[in-house]
Amino acid sequence: MALVVQKYGGSSVADAKSVKRVAKRIAEAKRAGNDVVVVVSAMGDTTDDLLDLAAQISPLPPKREMDILLTAGERISMSLLAMATNNLGIKAKSFTGPQAGVITDAAYGKARIVDVVPHRIRRTIEKGQVAIVAGFQGVNKKEDDVTTLGRGGSDTTAVALAAGLDADVCEIFTDVDGVFTADPRIVPTARKIHRVTYEEMLELAASGAKVLALRAVEYARRYGVPLHVRSSFSGAPGTLVSGTYGDLIDPNAPDGDEEEDVMEDPLISGVAHDRSEAKITVTGVPDKPGMAARIFEVVAASGSNIDMIVQNVSAASTGRTDISFTLPEGSGPSALAALRDVKGEVGYDSLEFDDQIGKLSLVGAGMKSHPGVSARLFGAVRDAGINIEMISTSEIRISIVTRADSLDDAVRAVHTAFGLDSLEGEAVVYAGTGR
Amino acid sequence: MALVVQKYGGSSVADAKSVKRVAKRIAEAKRAGNDVVVVVSAMGDTTDDLLDLAAQISPLPPKREMDILLTAGERISMSLLAMATNNLGIKAKSFTGPQAGVITDAAYGKARIVDVVPHRIRRTIEKGQVAIVAGFQGVNKKEDDVTTLGRGGSDTTAVALAAGLDADVCEIFTDVDGVFTADPRIVPTARKIHRVTYEEMLELAASGAKVLALRAVEYARRYGVPLHVRSSFSGAPGTLVSGTYGDLIDPNAPDGDEEEDVMEDPLISGVAHDRSEAKITVTGVPDKPGMAARIFEVVAASGSNIDMIVQNVSAASTGRTDISFTLPEGSGPSALAALRDVKGEVGYDSLEFDDQIGKLSLVGAGMKSHPGVSARLFGAVRDAGINIEMISTSEIRISIVTRADSLDDAVRAVHTAFGLDSLEGEAVVYAGTGR
Structure with a gap:
């Protein structure tokens, strides 16, 4: 029985229909015998809509209030996703960043995670339930106020939770099939990369590859969390990111595959x-x-x-x-x-x-x-x-x-x-x- | 120096423009020398939109998740209102129901307030700042989960905070000028009632007058909180609801007015x-x-x-x-x-x-x-x-x-x-x- 952390980005939960499709994937992973923790971003354009509203109100809003505003987005997506998952007969509960124990510093708008104490998430898993966690947010414990993590925040939440829970793999679901040898819009013959080391992924991310946030890869390398970047639209395996080429075993790969x-x-x-x-x-x-x-x-x-x-x-x-x-x-x-x-x-x-x-x-x-x-x-x-x-x-x-x-x-x-x-x-x- | 709790309903904060207008009223009350605590509902149709989304996802969503979803509405309105107020040079901070110390039972969707411990609100007032609190929500302490108060929830939040803070008056801002002798849509000659006792207001609310929620009036009577029902669109005094006809002094009334x-x-x-x-x-x-x-x-x-x-x-x-x-x-x-x-x-x-x-x-x-x-x-x-x-x-x-x-x-x-x-x-x- 493996513990899997799955992260779904905003484009994977853009509307009610996509939320239901993601719920199906969660149910499949759970029914396959895994413990499942899900990290979810705000739905599609929600964050942009909230930013627009704030811009109509004030040219320079206080950062604390901006973070309170923006975290409403994941609150909506996480509760809807929990509803959709329950609807499939899988018990699921949603948790905000603060409830999930994602502790950050006080840098509102670009907070850094300083600790992860996922007691409630662990209790939820132990009851056989799926925990659905708001990405991109945490809590400034000193003030008991919500914070946002800035760019790449949801990826980082997923990796940090995977590290804190000692998960077997952190699956980053996205709208592409994995990491490619080049941007296929420029190089139509680009191939999906099956395996890559943290170091290479860091260099790729720092050099312009946008599929994974640099800070999430850094976090994964530091805590040795294997990442699996894959498409939320297909069941195909994506790109495995881990310490060395040998140490990651793809649970979905047929025996002996890709041995060379x-x-x-x-x-x-x-x-x-x-x-x-x-x-x-x-x-x-x-x-x-x-x-x-x-x-x-x-x-x-x-x-x-x-x-x-x-x-x-x-x-x-x-x-x-x-x-x-x-x-x-x-x-x-x-x-x-x-x-x-x-x-x-x-x-x-x-x-x-x-x-x-x-x-x-x-x-x-x-x-x-x-x-x-x-x-x-x-x-x-x-x-x-x-x-x-x-x-x-x-x-x-x-x-x-x-x-x-x-x-x-x-x-x-x-x-x-x-x-x-x-x-x-x-x-x-x-x-x-x-x- | 008086402590005033103001409550603004969803129609008073329907869009960015109305949020700015409400901020001006808050700034006026603060500049007049009052300590000001504001309770705000979700903007206009937000709650209906969230209910629609939930209905698209699941025919019978878990009540806990429904409450998490719906409380996103006040999260948005309260942070925007805090931004707008700050923008007018008045320091303001927003607080969720849990942060404001609104403790409820575990009846998700129709929780009852069991205690109010507004430490953070009091500290905010003591610093000379305006506290803006999400109406309609509280926290089930046992589970540390957010709850919603159901019908009349925001009015009740305002009255409960006014009681907990020993406020001088709780102003309920709405889209009408006060309580009327009859529904003016039926009786064009209906007059605004200047003063009314809790008992009469209870009977009126229980008999179909919709301007004030019955449970908020019950709460106000129990804790002796004077209510002032007034329009968010005009500066005119509205209807004062208090224990007896004599004991409420309208701070805005000229001396000797309405003595008879x-x-x-x-x-x-x-x-x-x-x-x-x-x-x-x-x-x-x-x-x-x-x-x-x-x-x-x-x-x-x-x-x-x-x-x-x-x-x-x-x-x-x-x-x-x-x-x-x-x-x-x-x-x-x-x-x-x-x-x-x-x-x-x-x-x-x-x-x-x-x-x-x-x-x-x-x-x-x-x-x-x-x-x-x-x-x-x-x-x-x-x-x-x-x-x-x-x-x-x-x-x-x-x-x-x-x-x-x-x-x-x-x-x-x-x-x-x-x-x-x-x-x-x-x-x-x-x-x-x-x-």
């Missing part, structure tokens, strides 16, 4: 892309110790997360250099303002802002032991006639920056060069999960 | 009407001890609340009598079924069901000491050519049953006969408060 896959780490998991960044170049920076540090200090203080950094070799004639870095496009204005404030102090020549860039990332645990990977990547991009503007690497990832309008071609070229194309294109949709 | 009104109890407060009852007649009941008792035992066990009862004088020739009683129309089928089950035991002849009746009630504390009241009432109805089918009386009320299609004429005739018509008809709307 687990014999050796695959070279490459996939090609991610990201169009949400911009590039800032600081030209003519005096080549003195501490100047680069000062620039990034100032940008960090403006609240911007810096991604890639390139510093040119200093021109001997001038003693000056250019420094380029990428950051989320939305952080551009505040970073530029911060840099302008220290122009005199740093003594640079000018600032350039470029939001027409794209980033391609090749991710794979196998590349650690294969020295030819970067050469093959650069070669493929060159053969496609595309210029590389920046490069950064980690142990299991290589990222390059190109012009935004060359990005799709680069992704296709690299996907083909590493033999990731499936023999026949699958008709799949690749999209973000809600929150 | 408080000198003596007015003879009559108003004429209420009710079209929601039906009449059951049990014919040919053997005139033996215990037969009537058995009939009403059976009807009560079927869950029906009996209102008026008439038993004919037994015909000496047959030793049999007819018994008629009224009850809420919706209880008719179950009461009839219960009576059919004991036909053999009781030995009656037949059952008759009549849902075409109307009830008129004349209410006034002054009628205790005025013996001519019933004669004047019956005379007015007779002069209007209307037949009286049943009569029942209390110390301060006389009720009669007529044909449903004669009820409006009867109400107008009685209203005129007791001198209640105003000199000029006021254009007012008289309607039920939400929940």
Whole structure:
């Protein structure tokens, strides 16, 4: 008897009909002999509707009140889902984040989970009932007020509960079939990835793959929670995310299936892309110790997360250099303002802002032991006639920056060069999960 | 400095614009130097929308889940109202029923308040802030689950908080100007009642006046909470409900105003009407001890609340009598079924069901000491050519049953006969408060 935590996103419970379909899946999992805990997001557009209402009321609402407002969304979906499940003859009870023991800090709107004490959930399971928990929310114990977890909140709730309950697997149901070797809207021959390590999934999520929230993967890795990303519209197995390729046994797989896959780490998991960044170049920076540090200090203080950094070799004639870095496009204005404030102090020549860039990332645990990977990547991009503007690497990832309008071609070229194309294109949709 | 509890119904917060208007009223009361606690219902149609959703999901949802679902409505209205109030420069915080310390029993869907421990509300007031509380909800402490209070729940929340906080007045804001001498849709010359005792208000509410929930008036009488029923659309004073005519001082009234009104109890407060009852007649009941008792035992066990009862004088020739009683129309089928089950035991002849009746009630504390009241009432109805089918009386009320299609004429005739018509008809709307 396994303990399964299932998470359903907003698109899986968009209306009464979908709520009933999800209830059927819950009933199937329960009737198959599992203990089942469900985490659910707000229905379809509920959150957007509530945000609209708040915007009509106040331009800058108190964050505490905003969290109280938004948590009404999961309250609706969780109670309806409990009703639908009961209607199928499976006893189910719904619980808010506070009732489920999801304890957070006081950062309303983007709270971090500090502890999970799921006594009521455990008691519910012990009675043979299904516990349905509101995703995206917790409680600030000091004030006894509800909080929301921000982006990726429901995925994180599911993983945190799975860790707190020592669940066998955390199933993330979404509107796609799993994690793909590339975005199938760009690469029609992209294949579903059957297994991937936490590290690779982290790199993919951080590089633009939207199917799983980065923080949920981080949480899963920290507590060793196996994730199964799968479609709420089909019964097919999706993508298994776990510590290493060998340690996760898919309970649904026929015996001996995919044995070859687990014999050796695959070279490459996939090609991610990201169009949400911009590039800032600081030209003519005096080549003195501490100047680069000062620039990034100032940008960090403006609240911007810096991604890639390139510093040119200093021109001997001038003693000056250019420094380029990428950051989320939305952080551009505040970073530029911060840099302008220290122009005199740093003594640079000018600032350039470029939001027409794209980033391609090749991710794979196998590349650690294969020295030819970067050469093959650069070669493929060159053969496609595309210029590389920046490069950064980690142990299991290589990222390059190109012009935004060359990005799709680069992704296709690299996907083909590493033999990731499936023999026949699958008709799949690749999209973000809600929150 | 007074402590004022204000209650706003669903029609007063139907959309963003009305929420802002209510916030202005709250800000005015606060700026006038009062401590302010607000109780708010769900916005406009929210509750109906949630009921519709539930009906699409399950024909018989668990009551616990239904309460979790419905309480999302006040969660939305209370946080939006807190945002709107903050936006006017008045610090305000919203609280759910559980957070406000509204403790109830475990009767989900129609919970009774068993205690009020408003520590957080008191702390909020002490900080000079406005507390905005979700009406209609409380907490079943044993299970730590939210409950709803059922019909009249928000009015009751407001009165209970006013009692628990020892407030100076509980203002019930609604979409009418106060309590009227009759329904102005039937009697265009009906006048607003300035003051009324708890007893009279109880009789009016029990007799069909919908502006205040009966249970809220009962609670107010028990704890001596002065009520002020007034319009959320105008600044005019409404109707004051208190223990006696003398003990309530309207803080908004100019000195010496209406002095004559408080000198003596007015003879009559108003004429209420009710079209929601039906009449059951049990014919040919053997005139033996215990037969009537058995009939009403059976009807009560079927869950029906009996209102008026008439038993004919037994015909000496047959030793049999007819018994008629009224009850809420919706209880008719179950009461009839219960009576059919004991036909053999009781030995009656037949059952008759009549849902075409109307009830008129004349209410006034002054009628205790005025013996001519019933004669004047019956005379007015007779002069209007209307037949009286049943009569029942209390110390301060006389009720009669007529044909449903004669009820409006009867109400107008009685209203005129007791001198209640105003000199000029006021254009007012008289309607039920939400929940």
